[in-house]
Amino acid sequence: MLLKGSNDFISGEKIGSTLFISRAAVCKNISALKKEGYNIESATNKGYLLIDDKDIVNKFELESRLKTEFIGKNCLFYSELTSTNDQAKKIVNENTNIENGTVVITEKQTNGKGRQGRNWVSPEKSGVYFSIILKPNITPMETPQITLITGIAVANAINKITKLKSGIKWPNDVIINGKKVCGILTEMTAEVDKVKYVIVGIGINVNNDKFENIIKDKATSLKIESGINLKRADVIAAVIEEFEVLYKIYADKKDFSLFIDRYKKLCLNMNKQVKAVFKDRQITGTVCDIGQNGQLIIKTSNDTVSIISGEVSLTLKDGKYI
């Protein structure tokens, strides 16, 4: 009611009668909203006015923005978690009937994680940290394709709401101006030939003002790049909506080749020199294509190599990460 009321005060009496609650209950709820961060002016004989629309992430702010069919219909919000992927794994373990598309969101991760056990710095209320729980009918070998599609969704969402130009470092880092703005960590529980759950964890640096120490030159935020303070709920909603469009196609056709053109347009490695590092060897060459299953195809001096996993280091260009 306060959001819809725009610039007019709404009386406590009107709020109470609309919601069938007492004036005292109205007062109590207004206090709770203020505590959550909403800036509400109270004036005797006039009522309540929402002064400005702050950057608040909660179940209401998200659900009121989402126009999706199933992703985020069940939205689980936490003020603090070790990581949203940890919580999502706990949830699927305890409730095997959890809804496909359930989203786990938090304001702050105390142990945010990147790929292969690395950290993801997750300060309170600066970035967005959420995980999507999916139940696709695929094999473990196909799961990397969901990561690639998530990269497309995040890059598209960022480019739409900020007018920035983000791209993807294969397989799944979203990059703006040579620096990383989003990390995606896809985990699964599976039988050897059948996935039970895929958990897609997404961390995006939104309103961070700066980064410290070793990630200083490698990380950036949407605010640093655009100069604008974004509403984090808008960012989450945009990503989830983009993701649902792509994921519905994928879950239906189970064919990554439908996404190759979209991926290649965003992929910053295309036609670039790369060094691919594996457990026991490394190769250097030029990325010439993305394969039918999302592989990175590298042309070396004497061969063409198709990579399905492993770390890809990029050559530095103008002192930048990519």
Add this chain to the structure above:
Amino acid sequence: MLLKGSNDFISGEKIGSTLFISRAAVCKNISALKKEGYNIESATNKGYLLIDDKDIVNKFELESRLKTEFIGKNCLFYSELTSTNDQAKKIVNENTNIENGTVVITEKQTNGKGRQGRNWVSPEKSGVYFSIILKPNITPMETPQITLITGIAVANAINKITKLKSGIKWPNDVIINGKKVCGILTEMTAEVDKVKYVIVGIGINVNNDKFENIIKDKATSLKIESGINLKRADVIAAVIEEFEVLYKIYADKKDFSLFIDRYKKLCLNMNKQVKAVFKDRQITGTVCDIGQNGQLIIKTSNDTVSIISGEVSLTLKDGKYI
């Protein structure tokens, strides 16, 4: 002490002084052992005698049998679980530092599971039900190889302790005289290119006297086939020991081709007609080989097909399952 005492009574005084506990405490512990199923005779002025060695599975019976290096060193015993795989998943989720080789065992599963969501009938004290938690440094694509190795370990263990001749129906059913005696359910939690945990669930029908309804013609037990009541702790220990030998080689070399000969010797599908059923198609042909990564290689009338997953139905022979 009672086990080592063989046919002599041991006095409560001697037990108490050896263990530094009171006579009353000895008495209380003897009662507890009796409750667990041990048949202990108590005689005034003589002490205690273990009458016969019953079929008891508990932490002590297992640990006293196991001569392994790391598999089963941490042995978690439960009188009842929904399934040992469920419990193992819960454990790795809650304790990421859980020891490699931890074994979860139960006397009874209320929701025992086979592959692809099927049931595994798990009556109390008839079969053995346990899961091994592993942390191999492999990709999700390599995980099926651990299932194949487990099949070898179970078949070898059964053949050693019973003198029966069991074999493997690809990929992982252990069969005696055309009927299934063991099911293996391998599950994992993983990032897209790195396994975190593999949980190998093993269910073996040991002392079951008969099977009901739809599994009547498909299932058998070691007792039905051998006519002998086995000690379930002996079966578990034998499987774990066989498994450790093979798993150590695999974890070290990560090369399934080292196991192809052993697997082929046990594989009941070799040179047999099979029908392989997939999501959307099926093929019929003769199994001609096992591939470098454990694939079933089938020669059809006009092609050679390599199968890495999917259900393989076997042609009936003499009215039997295989």
